[in-house]
Amino acid sequence: MTVQRRHDPDVRGFASDNxxxxxxxxxxxxxxxxxxxxxxxxxxxxxxxxxxxxxGHFGPGARTFPVLNGTGANVVALQAMLDRWQAVVCAESAHINVDECGAPEKVGGIKLLTVPAGDGKLTPELIDRQAWGFDDQHRAQPKVVSITQSTEFGTCYTPDEIRAVCDHAHDLGMLVYLDGARLANAAATLGVPLRAMTTDAGVDVLSLGGTKNGLLLGEAVVVLNEDAVRGMHHIRKAGMQLASKMRFISAQFEALLGGDLWLRSAGHSNAMTRRLYEAVRDLPGLEIPRPVQANQIFAILPRQVTERLQKRFRFYVWNEQIGEVRWMTSFDTTEADVDAFAAAIAEELAAG
Structure with a gap:
């Protein structure tokens, strides 16, 4: 049987790099x-x-566990870092809190202690809002600080900011987990190697995203501090994240990281976001309330403009109350795609 093509390969959306x-x-x-x-x-x-x-990217002590998807990577890694009575401090906007259908709680049995972070980034001061009550038997014990690079708002921690988070967490006897679904985009933005934001900054465990940067499927949990985890092999299997034909995940990651494909793809995606930003930033009736640092733009539009625009291009509404939307680019977004979308935004804004 021959599979028929059931989509138009020339159609592009701006909803997600997925x-x-x-x-x-x-x-x-x-x-x-x-x-x-x-x-x-x-x-x-x-x-x-x-x-x-x-x-080669994270140092001689790194140990890598390929998994099937990002939520699985997060849950497996955090389970391996925590005892049942311990908890994770994270931003309210963190993927583990907002976008995983309660998987950390339901599948991992993990308590999340959230703090507001307007730009998506935690600081030592924000961590302290939940990093207390140690040895209090009535409170879930803060043990892991989870950060995301780049964040869910498209902002990027500098290596020094990550180092400050790690130093503070370690001083408190806590560990640091980095959700790196778009770590490549952050590295491309900052012009630093992957280890500068992870190994060298003091991160204990991280996930590295592949699907958002051109893989068919697959993510990886990378253990940098062996003392930070236990039972990784067993937790991965029990968490339904052990791929039987793992060679096909590993071969993809070798192609991605064995050369510069990871950086070329992420850098191109970032460049297309920057092109879109420059094209629309000064349009009347449009507000861009957040910094544009990786491959995401958050914009505020009139509701009727959003509704008309979504009939022409796919993208998500991020905050219904204020009319905030999210636009994303990917490794295969072209300049022509961006220019067509920017023209459509201008047309719909002009129509009121």
Whole structure:
């Protein structure tokens, strides 16, 4: 049976970098890894070699666990870092709090202690709002600080800001987990290697996103501090995140990180966001309330403009109350895509 193409490959949206297809170099890597038999559940030669690839980015002590998706990576990593009576301090806007359907609580049994962070970034002062009550048997014990790079608002921590978070958390006897679903975009924005925001800054465990940067599927949990986790192999399996044909996840990550594909793709996505920002920033009737630092733009539009525009291009409404929307670009967004979307925004704003 031949599969028919059921979509127009020329159509582009600005809702999420997850809308994009698979990068051609990633598809090639999957094809290379195909054929013949390899041991399942991560005992294949591609997964074995992947450890070296990740150590090249994160240092000789890094240990990598490929998983299936981002929510799984977060839940598996945090479970491995926590005892049942312990809790995670995170921003109210954190993906683990807002966008995972309660998976950390329901699947991981994890208590989340949230704090407001207007730009999505935690600071030592914000952490202290929830990092208290140690040894109080009536309170879930704060143990892990979770940050996101880049944040859910598209802002980026500098390496020094992450170092300040890590130093403060460690002084309190806590650990730091970094949700790196878009870590590549932050590295491209800041012009620093991946380890500058993780290993060198004191992060204990992180997830590294692949799907948002051109992979078919797959994320990775990277353990930088062996003392920060326990039972990773068992928790990954019990959490339904152990891929049987793991070689196909590992081969994708080798293609992504073995050269500069991760940086080329993220850098291009960021550049397309910057192009869109420059094209619309001064349009009457449009407000951009947040810094534009990676591959996300948050804008406030009149409701009727948003409704008409969404009939032409897909994107999400972020905050219904104030009319805030989110626009995102991806590795395959073209300049023509951006220019067409910017023209549509201008047209709809002019129509009132």
């Amino acid at each position: 809308y994009a297809g698979v990068h051609p170099e990633i598809l090639e890597a999957i094809a290379v890894a195909n054929g013949g038999h390899q041991v399942s559940y991560g005992e294949d030669v591609y997964t074995e070699h992947l450890q070296e690839v990740f150590r």
